[in-house]
Amino acid sequence: MHLDNMEQIQKRVLEDMDLSEENDDARLKKKIEEKVWEYGKEHLISLEEEQRYVQEIFCSLRKLDILEELLQDDSVTEIMVNGYQKIFYEKAGRLYAWEKKFTGREKLEDVIQKMVAKNNRVVNEAMPIADARLEDGSRIHIVLEPTAIDGSCITIRKFPKEPMTMERLIELQTLSKEAAQFLEMLVKAGYNIFISGGTGSGKTTFLNALSGCIPSGERIITIEDSAELQLHGIENLIRLETRCANVKGMEEITIRDLIRAALRMRPDRIIVGECRGAEALDMLQAMNTGHDGSLSTGHANSCEDMLHRLETMVLMGMELPLTAIRGQIASGVDILVHVGRMRDGSRKLLNIMxxxxYTDGRIELSPLWEFQEKGEKGGKVIGEWKSREKLKNTRKLEWAGIGKSSSQPALRL
Incomplete structure (x- = not known):
């Protein structure tokens, strides 16, 4: 009955709209309110229902339909649409099925086209997979039917409205205050840091927080598939985003293209949202050619696995001897940070190495910090971050004026 009422009112709104006029949000909402009030008098709808109809019809016509409610809920961190009838969301690390659904396939397709249109992207039968972002920076991934057999799929990774900081990560118990101070010093001193982790482990969130430690006077270039990093307080900032090829003849612009372009723009640091393939070679070359303090992320199950993944990704771009690749990694990457998602849904820093x-055919790795689990309390994983070995390469810290006399005990110099 609820859907029938909505469809009837929405039909009246559309019939009464003058398409030759510019209908801004305020004008459209007023028109909806009028039609809901008229319909409410005819069908004895309560005031509460009228208000709900106004909001839902407005979201349907101007926003992202039923997804808008989940998008406005700050406690929801991820939204998953599996066809028009099945919607799931993540809250506090756990997945829930949502009782609402789209009115049909056509409505879902309409919402998808609204999403990509705002990003100047194209998704259709010829190109059924697309990445985009919402105005707040939330990441969108779309796979259209029939590539998605049971109906078009949308995955939305939401990000906090406020940029993530190290202080906030400490509050969330993602890492300890001492480990955060240690990483902050390394970022300020210009250590090249690579963050690894599985899907949904919090790599981009952690990268955002680390980026917030960069001194404000530097020239930073960020490179992403869909721009989602939120860097504040940096005036000399350039944000670059990839582009897919389309039927209108626009050529693809890849991460590799953007890294090469960035190297000609006199950056102090280059931040690549995620390395997935051959661009790892360009990122390593940037790290090895004076762009100290560069940051990136990659999918891996551990710090050791990240090294192997980097080797594989470099080979995607160029056939090089493994000795040359490992030498590039050892001289380019200073620190590996591994983050993970725990069984209670929380994200935690697991290792800093x-x-x-590069000696005797292998790259040396030294554990600096490690999360040691102690058990569970109230359904939450508890533990502590232990400092392991001392940092050996202190050269960059000393160049930055952070030497052995530093008052920071976390550095263990």
């Missing part, structure tokens, strides 16, 4: 020299 120093990348050492």
């Amino acid at each position: 120093e990348v050492g020299a």
